Structure formats: structure tokens, C-alpha cells
């Protein structure tokens with residue numbers, strides 16, 4: 236078999252690229268180029284990155300630094316099957332060195348590259364972080380309850396709901412959807428928000444869980460570039476009654492299961508389900524709570540009525556037999572004593 240040699244440099248060769256040996260073909264071709272220094276802006280507080288004219292979510296600082304170099308690499312247009320490995324090392328407060336190793340092919344000829352690029356970071360506080368640290372807010376959600384104080388449990392859940400809504404909104408890219416602070420007050424809690432829109436979303440989510448009503452009051456706080464700036468207060472009132480309340484409604488005594496636009500529960504006299512539009516109810520009054528129930532002995536079951544031993548007076552009291560009763564006489568049942576008499580709880 237005749238020996239082949241490169242027409243350009245004369246050396247022996249088996250494989251040719253554009254009719255010359257690999258060394259001659261690659262010559263001074265470069266797989267990639269990179270500026271010696273690249274610049275970037277990162278928020279030291281939250282890691283956001285300034286890109287294309289605005290602050291955007293950033294990942295880990297090291298990854299962001301590497302991405303600045305990656306964005307500036309100029310790959311040879313004929314290259315294919317390129318593999319890149321970038322590692323970063325911090326030099327001082329604001330300088331990193333990124334080491335790039337690359338390999339690939341140009342028209343089938345293997346080629347690699349190694350280079351170092353310096354990244355200079357300017358650490359700047361992003362809009363969101365400067366708003367947060369400046370105490371900025373656009374909206375307030377005031378959580379209160381109608382004709383009572385909200386329970387600690389309700390307030391805790393409302394704050395958790397608000398945090399969940401804010402987190403989801405931030406994930407979708409609304410960087411200003413932050414909770415600036417919360418303020419506990421004797422009558423409820425105030426949640427300060429970085430974004431007006433978030434106020435309505437939080438109210439909707441709370442009402443989905445607890446029911447309730449909101450009233451909005453916008454307040455003009457100034458102007459920016461000729462546009463009026465408003466701050467909106469959402470006053471949210473949780474319903475007057477909560478699950479477990481024993482209330483009398485137009486003469487019927489019910490244990491509340493839900494209260495919002497509608498009141499739902501169990502009629503404690505008959506055991507039937509109760510569901511009415513809250514605004515249609517005329518005479519509503521709270522009598523007791525399930526938590527105030529006491530055990531009492533069921534003395535006799537007479538079909539339409541039952542006899543219960545009042546645990547306080549030791550007198551036998553006759554009450555209507557509710558549908559849900561399934562206990563045999565001689566056993567304990569739970570009762571509540573109210574101004575409207577004794578009621579058995581399911």
C-alpha cells in the first residue's frame with residue numbers, strides 16, 4: 236500500500252481533512268473565543284441578576300458567574316459535538332476566574348481549547364431588595380373577624396396562606412410579590428405587601444378557606460412619571476361564626492360546620508342538615524361551642540324523645556331525639572347546655 240503524505244507539510248498521514256493532514260487543517264483554527272474580562276451585576280442579598288435591562292431571578296452565585304462567561308463564548312461556526320466544562324474560582328470580593336475547557340470537532344477533525352476568563356462582578360442591590368429594606372409596600376391586608384376576635388389558629392393559617400400565595404406569585408416571576416412585614420394587633424393581623432395585586436389574591440385564597448368579606452380602600456400616595464400611585468387596604472372580615480359554634484338561627488339550633496356566604500351545619504334538634512344563605516338569616520345568635528360540651532348519661536330512649544341526666548343538677552331532662560343518636564341508654568353522650576335548653580351533639 237503506497238504511503239500517503241500531506242501535500243502541504245509533507246508529513247506522513249492516513250486521514251485527510253480538506254486534502255491536508257490534521258495538523259495543517261487545524262492550523263490556527265480556534266474552537267472558541269472569549270473576552271479576557273466579562274462584567275456582570277448581581278444582587279448580594281437575593282442573588283438576582285441584571286440581564287437585558289432588568290433584574291431577573293438568579294441561581295447560586297457560582298452558577299451565575301459561570302453563566303456570564305458562557306453567554307460571551309464565541310464558538311467556531313463549523314464546530315460540532317462541542318463539550319464544555321467551566322469551573323469558577325473567586326479571586327477577591329468582586330473578581331472570579333472562570334476556567335473553560337472545551338472539546339469538539341471541525342469537519343470531523345478533533346479540536347480542543349483551554350482558556351481563562353476573568354469575571355468582574357458589581358454587587359448591586361436589586362429593586363426588590365431595596366424596596367424591602369426601605370419598608371416599601373403597596374397594599375395591606377387587614378385580617379379581622381366579624382363581631383368577634385379571630386382565633387390564633389385562624390391568624391396562623393391566614394399568614395400561611397398569604398405566604399403560599401406570595402411564593403407562588405414570585406415563582407411566576409412577580410419579584411415584587413413579597414410580604415414586607417406582618418403586624419399583630421389585638422384585633423387581628425395586618426399583612427404588608429410589595430404588590431397591590433397580591434392583596435386581592437391573598438384575600439381570595441383566605442375566603443376560599445374560611446369564607447368572609449372584603450372591602451377595598453385605595454389611597455392616593457403620590458405620583459410617579461405622571462401616573463397616580465395608590466396604596467390599597469383590603470379589610471377582610473372572617474365570618475362571625477366558625478366550625479363548632481352552636482348558634483340559634485331563626486329559632487333553630489345548629490352546630491356550625493361552615494360559615495361564609497352560606498351557613499351550613501346540623502340541626503341539633505332533628506339531626507337534619509342545615510344550609511342557608513347567611514344574608515337571608517334574620518335572627519342569629521351564638522349560644523355555645525362544641526368545646527364547651529360535657530358528657531352526660533343517656534337515661535332512656537323513648538323513640539321521639541330521650542331522657543338525659545343533667546350532670547350539674549342531676550335532674551333528668553327530656554329532649555327531642557335527634558336522628559343521629561346511636562347510643563344505647565346507660566351510656567354517655569355529649570351535650571351542650573344553652574339558654575335554649577340542652578342539646579345532644581353528634
Ligand SMILES: [Zn+2]
Nearest residue numbers: 241244256259
Ligand atoms: Zn500537513
Ligand SMILES: [Zn+2]
Nearest residue numbers: 278281361364
Ligand atoms: Zn435582591
